[in-house]
Amino acid sequence: MSASMGGGHDQVAAEIARRLRERGHQVQLLDLLRLLPVGIGSAIRSGYAMTLRHAPGRYQRVYDRFADPDEARHLVEPLVRLLVPAARDAVRAADPDAVVTTFHLAATVVGRLRMDGILRAPALVVLTEFAPHALWLSPGNDAYLCLSPQGREIAAEHVGERAFWLGPLAPLTPGFLNKAAAGGGRIDGGDRPFVVLSTGAWGVATNLVLTVRALAESGRYSPLVLCGRNRRLLGHLDRATGPGHALGWRDDIAELLAGSYALVENSGGQTCTEAFGAGTPVVAHVPLPGHGLAAADHLTRVGAVTRTDDPHDLLAALDSLGPGAPARSHQIECARALFRPDSTDLLENLVKTT
Numbered sequence: 152m153s154a155s156m157g158g159g160h161d162q163v164a165a166e167i168a169r170r171l172r173e174r175g176h177q178v179q180l181l182d183l184l185r186l187l188p189v190g191i192g193s194a195i196r197s198g199y200a201m202t203l204r205h206a207p208g209r210y211q212r213v214y215d216r217f218a219d220p221d222e223a224r225h226l227v228e229p230l231v232r233l234l235v236p237a238a239r240d241a242v243r244a245a246d247p248d249a250v251v252t253t254f255h256l257a258a259t260v261v262g263r264l265r266m267d268g269i270l271r272a273p274a275l276v277v278l279t280e281f282a283p284h285a286l287w288l289s290p291g292n293d294a295y296l297c298l299s300p301q302g303r304e305i306a307a308e309h310v311g312e313r314a315f316w317l318g319p320l321a322p323l324t325p326g327f328l329n330k331a332a333a334g335g336g337r338i339d340g341g342d343r344p345f346v347v348l349s350t351g352a353w354g355v356a357t358n359l360v361l362t363v364r365a366l367a368e369s370g371r372y373s374p375l376v377l378c379g380r381n382r383r384l385l386g387h388l389d390r391a392t393g394p395g396h397a398l399g400w401r402d403d404i405a406e407l408l409a410g411s412y413a414l415v416e417n418s419g420g421q422t423c424t425e426a427f428g429a430g431t432p433v434v435a436h437v438p439l440p441g442h443g444l445a446a447a448d449h450l451t452r453v454g455a456v457t458r459t460d461d462p463h464d465l466l467a468a469l470d471s472l473g474p475g476a477p478a479r480s481h482q483i484e485c486a487r488a489l490f491r492p493d494s495t496d497l498l499e500n501l502v503k504t505t
Contacts, residue, residue: 152261154183154254156196158352159421163279164253166320170495179245183257186237203355207440214441223285227256234260239269249502251275255286262291273505277317281419282445293505299489301453317498318491319424343373344412346469349422354381356417357437360391365462372469377401405429413472419446427455427486432472432479436465454485
């Protein structure tokens with residue numbers, strides 16, 4: 152059970168489904184927002200995107216309430232009550248051996264069904280954010296699978312032995328790692344190494360034009376912006392910075408990142424974990440409020456990213472991650488350490504035995 156809020160939750164759900172199907176399991180994907188009455192799910196999705204773009208301070212205040220379990224549950228209780236009947240019917244119709252959620256509100260709803268005895272099968276929560284908050288750790292679920300060992304420790308303070316370290320569900324290819332550690336790639340053999348800037352599926356970023364110009368005018372890097380599905384942003388960048396710096400939706404992100412000098416991103420989402428898997432250094436630049444700031448702080452502490460907040464610091468950070476630089480190798484190794492080589496085994500065993 153996922154939710155079409157951006158792309159990360161659905162991408163993780165799809166990867167879980169792929170891995171389990173390869174091992175002979177039957178998997179059904181369900182979008183939580185589709186369980187809401189007509190129009191409400193799309194309104195929530197649109198409202199969230201608009202808040203991120205135009206009222207980031209308000210989103211940060213909402214996110215801050217997620218830190219307190221009572222505040223978090225109070226905040227989402229109206230939606231949970233609206234969702235529980237439809238989720239109950241969907242679960243009964245599917246009659247699953249386990250339910251896996253990849254969205255915090257879905258975890259809250261499924262946990263409620265489990266506590267009420269409506270769901271008899273185990274409920275597993277796969278977190279898609281590096282910093283666990285109270286909604287991810289909603290009561291009633293049987294296991295909480297975190298992206299990092301440090302995240303597992305945070306979760307364990309609240310849910311005890313039900314917290315596990317699963318690691319990112321993204322490719323970890325030794326060839327990519329060796330290529331990046333050797334000095335970073337060039338996408339098409341140009342004179343300047345390419346730096347990929349990610350704005351997520353919705354194309355949300357702060358001071359993006361200023362950042363692109365600073366990189367291009369430095370003479371040291373060639374910026375390439377992933378605009379997601381935001382065609383308006385794509386056109387705006389073409390006009391403001393000249394053609395050749397922006398791309399629309401791509402399905403070959405892992406390959407693109409493997410041929411890049413570094414990734415500059417702002418949310419700690421799935422593109423970030425794909426860069427970790429490709430062995431490409433990541434700079435968390437002007438993180439988005441809420442989950443973006445929390446992820447940047449978390450990943451900076453574990454050494455997996457470099458954090459910057461203005462173009463001058465961004466250039467300095469990129470310079471420090473040059474070919475053969477100790478900072479580059481150290482950051483790649485810290486990111487690589489987030490992955491579990493047996494993550495699929497752990498996931499399958501928990502599905503079977505929890």
